Amino acid sequence: MLLRVENLSKKFEIKVGQKKLIESINGISFELEKGEFLALCGPSGAGKSSILKCIYRTYIPTKGHILYNSYEYGLVPIQKAPDWQMIRLRRKEIGYVSQFFSVIPRVSAMDIVAEPLVRYFGVDEKEARERARWLLRRLGIPSNLLDAYPSTFSGGEQQRVNIARAIIWKPRLLLLDEPTASLDEKSARIVLELLKELKEEEVGMIGIFHNEAHLKAIADKVLEVKKYE
Amino acid sequence: MRVVLRVSNLTKIHGRGCPECLSLTGPEHETNLCKRCGSVVACANVSFELYEGEILGILGESGSGKSTVIKLLNFEMEPTFGEAYLYNVRGAEWANGKNLFSLNSYQKRMLKNKVISVVYQNPLLGLNANVSAAGNVAERLLVSGWRNYSLINARVESLLEKMEFPIQRMKDLPKSLSGGMQQRVQIAKALANEPSILLLDEPTTGLDLSVQARVLDLIRKLHRELNLSMIFVSHDLRVINLLADRVIVMKLGRIVEMGLTDQILNDPQHEYTQLLVSSQL
Numbered sequence: 001m002l003l004r005v006e007n008l009s010k011k012f013e014i015k016v017g018q019k020k021l022i023e024s025i026n027g028i029s030f031e032l033e034k035g036e037f038l039a040l041c042g043p044s045g046a047g048k049s050s051i052l053k054c055i056y057r058t059y060i061p062t063k064g065h066i067l068y069n070s071y072e073y074g075l076v077p078i079q080k081a082p083d084w085q086m087i088r089l090r091r092k093e094i095g096y097v098s099q100f101f102s103v104i105p106r107v108s109a110m111d112i113v114a115e116p117l118v119r120y121f122g123v124d125e126k127e128a129r130e131r132a133r134w135l136l137r138r139l140g141i142p143s144n145l146l147d148a149y150p151s152t153f154s155g156g157e158q159q160r161v162n163i164a165r166a167i168i169w170k171p172r173l174l175l176l177d178e179p180t181a182s183l184d185e186k187s188a189r190i191v192l193e194l195l196k197e198l199k200e201e202e203v204g205m206i207g208i209f210h211n212e213a214h215l216k217a218i219a220d221k222v223l224e225v226k227k228y229e
Numbered sequence: 230m231r232v233v234l235r236v237s238n239l240t241k242i243h244g245r246g247c248p249e250c251l252s253l254t255g256p257e258h259e260t261n262l263c264k265r266c267g268s269v270v271a272c273a274n275v276s277f278e279l280y281e282g283e284i285l286g287i288l289g290e291s292g293s294g295k296s297t298v299i300k301l302l303n304f305e306m307e308p309t310f311g312e313a314y315l316y317n318v319r320g321a322e323w324a325n326g327k328n329l330f331s332l333n334s335y336q337k338r339m340l341k342n343k344v345i346s347v348v349y350q351n352p353l354l355g356l357n358a359n360v361s362a363a364g365n366v367a368e369r370l371l372v373s374g375w376r377n378y379s380l381i382n383a384r385v386e387s388l389l390e391k392m393e394f395p396i397q398r399m400k401d402l403p404k405s406l407s408g409g410m411q412q413r414v415q416i417a418k419a420l421a422n423e424p425s426i427l428l429l430d431e432p433t434t435g436l437d438l439s440v441q442a443r444v445l446d447l448i449r450k451l452h453r454e455l456n457l458s459m460i461f462v463s464h465d466l467r468v469i470n471l472l473a474d475r476v477i478v479m480k481l482g483r484i485v486e487m488g489l490t491d492q493i494l495n496d497p498q499h500e501y502t503q504l505l506v507s508s509q510l
Contacts, residue, residue: 016507017498057489059496083489084230084280087474105471106446119453 001069002204003032003055003173008064010050024154026049028064034172035202037195039215042225048208050100051225052175054079055206056096057086068094071172081086091120095171099178101150101158109153110135110146111166121169135164138194140187157183165190167198176207180214192217232316234279234302235424239311241297244268246309254482256501259483261292271297272482275311279426279458286473286490288505291301294482299430302460303347305338306330314449318425320344338509342373346419350431352411355418356403362414363389369421388417392447410439413447420451427459433468439505445471466509470494478502 008028014020025047033040040048053059055066057078066078070093073085080169081089090096104112113132117123125132136146139160145153150161161183176195180188188211195205195218209215216223231322234508242250247266253269254261261270272294279285287295294404301308312328315321324332328342356365367375367386375381378437392413403411412432419427429448433441452459452472463469469476469490476493478486478501486499499505 012496016504018476029331053495059499060488060492083475083487086489087283088230106442 001031001068002034002036002073003069003206004065004067005030005051005055006065006067008051008054008066009062010047010054010059011062022085025054025225028223028225029192032204032206033034034204035199037199037205037218037220039219039222040208040225041215041222043227046225046226046227049177052096052101052177052206055173056094056175057081065169068173077078086218091116093172095166095169095174097174097176097179099181101155101162105151106149108147109150109161112161113168114152116169118166122138132164132169135168135217136161139164139190148186156184156187159183160187160191170198170201172203172205174203176205178208178210180209180211188214230280230283232278233281233318234313234315236278236298236302236313236368237276237311239275239298239301240273240309240312241271241294241301241306242272242273242309243271256480256483256485259481261294268441271478272301272479275479275484277461277477277484277487279460281458281477282452282456284452284459284473285474286462286469287460288466288469288476288493289462289479289480292481293479296430297481297482298479299347299428299460299462302428303345304341309386312325315340317345318344320425326382329385342369343422344424345426345428346422346424347428347430348412348416348419348432352415352432354402355415356411358403359402361402362394362406362410364402366418366421369418370462373422384421385417388421389414392417393450407440408436409444412436412444416444416447416451420455425458427457428462429459430462431464432461434463448472466494468504478505 006029009026011083012022012024028037028051040051042048042203057079061079068076068078070076070089081192086157110129110132113136114128117128118125141160149160150158170222180191183191192214244267247263250263250267250268251273253263253265254420263270274431275298289295300306301315308330313330314326317322317325321340357368363385366388367381369383370381375420386396389396394413395412432446436444451457461472473490476490477484486493486502493502496505497506
């Protein structure tokens with residue numbers, strides 16, 4: 001078992017302006033093994049992204065347990081892990097590809113991708129950049145863009161830089177929020193190919209796809225997330 | 230991750246204080262003025278840990294007590310009560326396990342010169358107006374025992390270069406430099422003795438946007454290269470988001486929330502933090 005989610009629920013309590021309680025997800029349970037790909041399905045607003053964000057601890061779950069089997073720490077209850085431990089897990093074990101480009105201004109595409117290797121895995125700068133270049137080229141980023149700032153890139157190019165930064169260090173658990181959403185068919189196929197390679201290397205993954213064909217190409221199992229009523 | 234600094238129950242009351250100062254002030258009372266004795270509770274029961282090599286953000290508006298915390302840690306004033314401890318910090322092994330606020334003034338000066346440095350919002354607060362940019366940096370080296378003129382010169386020049394300061398202007402007085410350049414000199418001065426902990430109090434506030442961006446880039450670069458542990462105080466969510474792994478939110482002298490930066494910004498728990506996040510442009 002790499003990850004076990006039990007009865008996970010998330011409500012947002014808005015305390016300013018129009019006070020209200022927003023129910024996001026309720027009673028989600030599943031288990032994930034190493035090298036397994038779980039796809040989350042369901043209508044927009046069903047809370048698929050919220051599940052990923054709870055696992056990454058961008059959201060604090062309201063109820064339930066998220067048990068992650070860490071290489072470094074053994075079983076970690078993510079919902080109550082101390083902040084320093086989450087930071088460490090995010091650097092060394094759990095990767096996340098967000099739906100939107102997470103901006104690091106004024107850093108070149110190649111350095112954005114190479115950075116985690118250099119900072120958290122002690123890889124020599126030259127080698128890290130070489131690996132970043134290789135990965136970005138494989139993802140179809142033209143070589144004249146490697147030294148440019150991604151804030152000027154197209155949505156699809158930014159998406160691929162995002163993916164490259166998350167997979168270059170080969171996390172043990174990878175969370176993917178619509179990784180192929182803004183990609184053309186050719187780039188999407190390359191991304192799926194890379195994800196399949198990660199699967200063979202035992203990376204456990206949870207992903208959200210809107211494209212049925214993409215989902216079928218990679219998923220081992222599917223969790224249907226229903227809109228909370 | 231290793232703790233380098235642990236702060237516990239740090240409290241500063243301006244005024245004579247009374248037994249009810251703490252129970253009559255804070256966010257739930259919407260004031261930091263004790264209505265019984267008229268004292269101002271600048272900060273109360275502030276506790277946190279700083280980890281090696283991290284940037285810890287402190288977010289809050291004016292009057293939240295965030296600058297008071299910095300001033301206390303830089304020994305600019307005495308706390309009313311509370312403690313702070315360093316753990317296995319290079320050059321301060323002798324201070325291990327001792328409450329920093331009960332050290333004698335010589336020991337405090339040692340820490341200020343070599344271990345904990347501060348960068349203020351107003352560069353002129355951290356600089357001596359009567360000596361040149363280079364002289365300001367050299368001053369800091371002199372107080373920690375540097376004596377060889379050519380070594381000092383070389384060190385000053387390499388520091389200013391690292392701060393991307395235009396070397397041809399290093400003989401100029403601070404007042405003739407632009408705000409961004411002054412800030413670079415102040416940072417060079419703060420880093421002259423290779424401190425382990427850097428406290429930054431709104432270092433980019435008041436600078437033009439493009440200058441602000443370049444100073445932030447510099448701080449990021451220094452953090453990466455020097456493995457400094459930093460406390461970065463700001464009222465600006467975007468700046469905190471860019472730099473900090475963890476953030477403390479303060480209001481009226483109290484910590485109202487503490488957590489991972491992306492969690493605080495995406496799922497704020499406290500009413501005040503929700504207000505801050507929703508007020509973003």
